[in-house]
Amino acid sequence: MNRRQLYTGITALLACGVIFVLPFLFIFITAAKTKQDAASLTFSLPREWHLWQNFMEVVQTRNYMLLLAYFNSTVITVVAVTLLVLFGAMVGYVLQRRPSRWNAVIYGAVLAGLMIPPAVVPTIWVLQSLGLFKTISGMILIQVAYGLAFTVLLFRSFIATIPRDLDEAAIIDGAKPLQIFFRVVLPLLKPVTVTVIVVQSIAIFNDFTNPLYYLPGRENVTVQLTLYNFQGQFQTQFNLLFMNILLVTIPPLIVFVFFNRQIVAGMTAGAVKG
Amino acid sequence: MTSVVLEDVRKSFGSLEVIKGVDLTIEAGEFCVFVGPSGCGKSTLLRIISGLETSTSGKILIGGKDVTQAEPSQRGIAMVFQSYALYPHLTVGENIGFGLSLARRPKAEIAEKVKQTADILQLSHLLDRKPKALSGGQRQRVAIGRAIIRNPQVFLFDEPLSNLDASLRSQMRLELTELHAKLGATMIYVTHDQVEAMTMADKIVVLNGGKIEQIGSPMTLYNEPATPFVAGFIGSPKMNLFEGEVAEKEGCKTYGIRPEHITLSESEGKWRGTVRHIERLGADTVVFLDVERLPSLVARTDGDRPLSFGQTLFASPVQGKEHRF
Numbered sequence: 001m002n003r004r005q006l007y008t009g010i011t012a013l014l015a016c017g018v019i020f021v022l023p024f025l026f027i028f029i030t031a032a033k034t035k036q037d038a039a040s041l042t043f044s045l046p047r048e049w050h051l052w053q054n055f056m057e058v059v060q061t062r063n064y065m066l067l068l069a070y071f072n073s074t075v076i077t078v079v080a081v082t083l084l085v086l087f088g089a090m091v092g093y094v095l096q097r098r099p100s101r102w103n104a105v106i107y108g109a110v111l112a113g114l115m116i117p118p119a120v121v122p123t124i125w126v127l128q129s130l131g132l133f134k135t136i137s138g139m140i141l142i143q144v145a146y147g148l149a150f151t152v153l154l155f156r157s158f159i160a161t162i163p164r165d166l167d168e169a170a171i172i173d174g175a176k177p178l179q180i181f182f183r184v185v186l187p188l189l190k191p192v193t194v195t196v197i198v199v200q201s202i203a204i205f206n207d208f209t210n211p212l213y214y215l216p217g218r219e220n221v222t223v224q225l226t227l228y229n230f231q232g233q234f235q236t237q238f239n240l241l242f243m244n245i246l247l248v249t250i251p252p253l254i255v256f257v258f259f260n261r262q263i264v265a266g267m268t269a270g271a272v273k274g
Numbered sequence: 275m276t277s278v279v280l281e282d283v284r285k286s287f288g289s290l291e292v293i294k295g296v297d298l299t300i301e302a303g304e305f306c307v308f309v310g311p312s313g314c315g316k317s318t319l320l321r322i323i324s325g326l327e328t329s330t331s332g333k334i335l336i337g338g339k340d341v342t343q344a345e346p347s348q349r350g351i352a353m354v355f356q357s358y359a360l361y362p363h364l365t366v367g368e369n370i371g372f373g374l375s376l377a378r379r380p381k382a383e384i385a386e387k388v389k390q391t392a393d394i395l396q397l398s399h400l401l402d403r404k405p406k407a408l409s410g411g412q413r414q415r416v417a418i419g420r421a422i423i424r425n426p427q428v429f430l431f432d433e434p435l436s437n438l439d440a441s442l443r444s445q446m447r448l449e450l451t452e453l454h455a456k457l458g459a460t461m462i463y464v465t466h467d468q469v470e471a472m473t474m475a476d477k478i479v480v481l482n483g484g485k486i487e488q489i490g491s492p493m494t495l496y497n498e499p500a501t502p503f504v505a506g507f508i509g510s511p512k513m514n515l516f517e518g519e520v521a522e523k524e525g526c527k528t529y530g531i532r533p534e535h536i537t538l539s540e541s542e543g544k545w546r547g548t549v550r551h552i553e554r555l556g557a558d559t560v561v562f563l564d565v566e567r568l569p570s571l572v573a574r575t576d577g578d579r580p581l582s583f584g585q586t587l588f589a590s591p592v593q594g595k596e597h598r599f
Binding site for chain 1: 324326346347351352353355356357359360361362363372373376377420424
């Protein structure tokens with residue numbers, strides 16, 4: 001490594017530190033402050049460390065609302081991501097492997113899903129007429145609908161890299177179409193499946209606006225909506241708000257740290273023929 | 275023991291007809307090789323027999339039963355692909371037993387059969403490995419094992435050796451021939467390599483442009499090619515084929531003589547030429563001669579014959595070995 005590379009590297013690291021690490025540090029130290037201390041919103045160490053007290057208060061607020069929110073968000077995320085993986089892989093497989101007149105129509109629908117912005121009020125009408133408004137299952141379907149287009153495209157390009165000979169070998173071995181999909185193709189989609197799981201679960205878990213529109217009601221609260229507990233029109237309890245942010249940030253962070261490598265593999269695997 | 279019969283099989287992709295009416299009978303237990311240049315339809319024909327492609331018209335009979343509309347798994351066939359098509363996420367044992375596990379056979383039976391198959395192919399010590407940890411030849415054996423275990427009536431091979439290096443290829447040729455002798459099953463083998471065709475086949479089917487040019491045993495095709503195409507395709511280096519004035523003089527449309535049926539002399543002969551290029555192969559030497567009024571003449575001679583570029587040589591065909599079409 002020459003001198004120039006060294007300096008560039010250090011500069012890049014510093015920039016990343018400022019952009020990514022400093023905000024997180026700010027959240028952490030503010031979450032450990034007392035109410036008065038946090039109100040000034042300065043980047044300084046807390047005068048008294050109130051980490052545990054703040055944590056307990058955030059958890060207990062409004063009759064343990066945060067725990068209910070964790071439960072709701074987890075259910076929505078797990079079910080929605082499972083459906084996304086299953087349907088995304090199936091649609092991607094059919095689009096890639098079975099050319100027919102319908103493919104262009106399906107592909108058009110997938111692209112429309114990416115390009116046309118969702119309209120909130122008509123969606124609420126639809127949900128109401130189906131009896132799904134204000135229900136967790138309605139929210140799951142919304143998340144699946146919003147994420148499916150991207151997922152299908154990702155799976156489709158990845159499936160293109162799996163040799164067709166494998167399907168044909170399975171056909172010769174006597175596999176039925178569903179057996180080919182579940183026993184040969186799906187296991188080979190692991191890298192892209194991990195990518196979809198990570199990208200979509202973080203997006204769905206962190207989603208604020210969609211639950212706000214489609215999932216009103218105290219019993220339906222999701223983690224991002226608990227942030228409103230400590231934020232009012234006239235007063236904001238910054239120490240508790242930041243503690244809440246910290247707690248909400250941790251699960252996606254863990255998912256990301258663990259699957260980081262596979263995400264990159266999955267993102268690039270479909271891009272270039274290897 | 276099962277025969278395979280094709281009756282006027284045709285296949286079109288859109289308006290392009292790639293198989294133009296093939297009639298063929300492959301006897302039970304025969305090792306039949308489809309050979310021909312790229313794009314002649316040999317792989318397509320194999321895929322039609324396997325059921326992976328449907329024919330546009332015509333009939334396919336396997337063991338006397340019409341299977342034209344049958345699913346691949348119901349035809350009693352097994353296929354080995356050029357790319358091996360091993361399932362990368364399964365171990366060697368699971369790959370071999372995949373067909374049986376799809377058919378929901380009991381686990382003990384699968385394990386027993388996998389073991390028997392692995393013993394035949396000397397794969398027993400590799401059963402727990404994944405395909406990526408195997409060499410090319412071992413992968414090929416696993417692919418063959420996956421075919422054998424289903425106890426098929428007909429084996430189909432789609433250029434199975436073309437991904438192997440030369441020495442491994444000749445070893446696998448021997449193994450496949452021995453396997454054929456051991457199993458006694460009908461085998462259909464597609465290749466563009468005429469060495470494979472000549473060394474392994476009981477019967478060679480030469481295809482050209484979606485049609486059969488000639489069917490026969492390897493030596494029949496070598497000694498009595500029916501068309502200039504077959505004459506040029508079988509044998510290496512390929513036969514010298516001349517048209518026009520030279521052929522007219524010989525009383526035919528195309529005149530052919532194999533390089534090994536040409537004698538070279540320093541003093542006299544039918545054609546006078548100068549040496550343009552010399553290929554030393556060890557046992558033999560291939561000489562390319564520039565001859566007046568001939569496109570080029572290739573002759574095969576002894577390995578250690580002294581030759582030099584630009585040297586003048588006389589070439590003569592061996593009597594009775596000439597081909598006139």
